[in-house]
Amino acid sequence: MSAQGGTRAIIAALLANFGIAVTKFVAYLLTSSSSMLAESIHSVADTGNQALLLLGGRRARRAATPQHPFGYGRERYVYAFIVAIVLFSLGGLFALYEAWHKWADRHGITSWQWVPVTVLVVAIVLESFSFRTAIRESNLVRGRESWIRFIRRAKAPELPVVLLEDFGALVGLVFALFGVGMTLATGDGRWDAAGTAMIGVLLVTIAIVLAVETKSLLLGEGAEPAEVAAIERAVAAGPEVERIIHMKTLYLGPEELLVAAKIVVPRCESAEDVARDIDAVEARIRAALPVARIIYLEPDIYHAEVGPAEASGRREN
Incomplete structure (x- = not known):
């Protein structure tokens, strides 16, 4: 059940993030908002991460061989760890760099001012549907465990990864909306840079949590x-x-x-x-x-x- 639920959650997140990434990037081209660029790269990273999780699940189903007599089940952990690396580097570090760059070049948003706000609100709605799917599928296997314990103790990495990514995406969108909104209200691009920096710190934090938990699975965990x-x-x-x-x-x-x-x-x-x-x-x-x-x-x-x-x-x- 967890494998099927994880696949459904991954596909829902992949479709949502791909559409959102395209929309955000168009908004960035129109407005030159650093928050929109950071969110665009964030969505691209999330889309690639979901593709990696699907690939890991497929490769893990290969039959055992003499060289790997216990099969390839741990490939799912390997790809989940790669997801953490991608989220840290392509998502978090890029956002922090873009925030530093925007702080030095603090121009406001002077054209297509309605576009970033509209895109971010629509993205929040779409990400909410993806997040709801991840929550529903996780509840089927979570039982009475708290969310923190579920993320820390789950042996199948897909649902915790998608949950944290979708949560990070929603919070990141709120940060971007804050930065863009304050920039539009004040004309000061430093608010846009601040929103971008908040996105970067958020993504780096989530990536570290994912890396620590997946590392434990890679090293080998015993039964509960x-x-x-x-x-x-x-x-x-x-x-x-x-x-x-x-x-x-x-x-x-x-x-x-x-x-x-x-x-x-x-x-x-x-x-x-x-x-x-x-x-x-x-x-x-x-x-x-x-x-x-x-x-x-x-x-x-x-x-x-x-x-x-x-x-x-x-x-x-």
Whole structure:
């Protein structure tokens, strides 16, 4: 569900941003407003970012190979990290540079004065529809988590990325409207530069948040505590396992969890009995947590701890 919802949100954002980027750039050509130029580049960056997310999702579906035996699920994280870099450089740093340039050349908006305001208001409406789509699709998988926790804990990167981009786009449009409006009211182009600088700081901040969260996914995150508890309950639900010695989990992709555990099994008459019991445990784990697709269970026999004297005697023997 998260993959389908993420794709819908990405496509909605891509279509909206492409149309908005063209409109904003035309407005910049007519008015020479730095806020409009910064917003134009911002929308171009967002459009490219959504294309990158779609590409990452497509490449992640490739079948496993001998060189990549666990598949390509993490490609979605790689492309999400590239999105953060693009947003930081092409969006944020360009806006800050344009703000500095406009502050030095502080001309006001003397022609087509109604165009930037009209374009920005229409863009706010369009971005609101895109943002609403991202919120609706995120609510299907967010559950009762707060928005901050959802963005920090989501294993599928697409919805958090689109949410933050759309949020940044809406706030950036408000900043641009403020800068353009004050420039039109006062004739002082420094307000336009201030609005552009605010857009740049906003985009750099969002890009850093995205980079930090995506870096964690790239390094490899384990299952959430609730997921670990569900696995442990599934393992202990039958007589096949006496206890878990240790267990490690790792997300190979947003919808693929690796589970590796060393377990204590009761003494059996044959290896066939052990194999059958392990198959039963694996089936319970997958039923409890469908995302646990790759499971390795190592059986062991539990030995009670012995005292130093007894252990020393065993070594002597």
